[in-house]
């Protein structure tokens with residue numbers, strides 16, 4: 001069977017001209033039985049398009065782990081560490097991820113009560129909903145009218161001790177039925193996005209960088225982000241802004257001296273821009289709600305400083321300023337015309353480039369709407385690569 005590479009169905013809100021390369025459906029290749037040549041093709045397509053969809057897949061947890069590992073053979077443990085999230089009860093991730101006992105790198109996620117699943121006799125899953133951790137919530141009437149919100153825009157990454165996974169695989173086993181919903185951003189813009197029931201929403205972080213005005217591109221190419229120790233515990237007591245892209249700065253984070261024991265050497269500092277090793281593109285790859293500090297290198301002596309931001313460099317430690325800067329740089333790219341909300345069917349497999357996009361759960365489900373997915377990613381065997389000297393010369 002010939003390999004077909006098909007554009008994804010654009011939602012009505014999409015601006016198809018804005019990122020024509022983002023996302024592809026692949027037909028004619030079984031992701032479960034990739035030979036060397038096919039893997040090379042799939043890998044190149046993934047780094048070029050950011051997200052690949054395979055339909056009608058049959059995939060056991062062990063096969064999903066094997067497939068995910070192909071993209072980073074030296075990696076071994078789940079992106080947050082094997083069974084670490086199951087044990088970390090104060091982490092915000094604890095309620096949403098359940099390790100598959102025989103393959104702890106694969107997580108059961110979803111909604112509703114699930115019985116006799118891969119060695120788990122009974123588990124109650126909870127769809128990540130804005131009602132849990134946003135500063136304000138929609139009223140019951142608004143939810144009944146079909147309104148919903150984004151949950152939390154993110155990269156799949158521990159951002160402490162472990163390196164960010166290169167890819168994530170998401171496999172849909174049971175997909176709930178229900179009418180479309182409307183994501184309300186409620187951030188002062190009036191933006192809304194029509195989505196299918198319980199979608200996963202994706203945005204390209206190449207576009208996030210490409211959209212920036214020159215002065216912010218210069219900040220991005222010189223910028224690094226320092227993440228909090230145990231960031232998912234640190235921000236567990238804070239509230240998200242309505243569109244899920246940032247945190248309300250109200251001093252509610254867990255103080256560093258009250259976190260589980262941590263070590264300065266395990267804190268992660270990553271460049272704002274991550275280099276795509278296949279295309280050479282730069283991706284604005286920042287986990288906005290885990291970020292604690294920003295470093296910006298000074299401009300080189302021979303560069304025109306008129307109109308430049310932070311020409312002498314900066315180390316921003318004020319959380320409100322850190323978040324305001326990141327929000328200014330990231331918000332344009334999550335506008336409705338740039339979001340791909342995937343309309344899941346059972347047996348869909350999505351492989352996404354976790355170092356080249358942000359993603360977010362959305363939608364509201366009742367307890368009866370059962371959703372069963374398997375998710376796998378592996379802590380990277382290395383840290384992401386930042387901009388090259390040529391990139392810095394070009395964009396600073």
Ligand SMILES: [Fe+2]
Pocket residue numbers: 154155156359
């Ligand atoms: Fe995720």
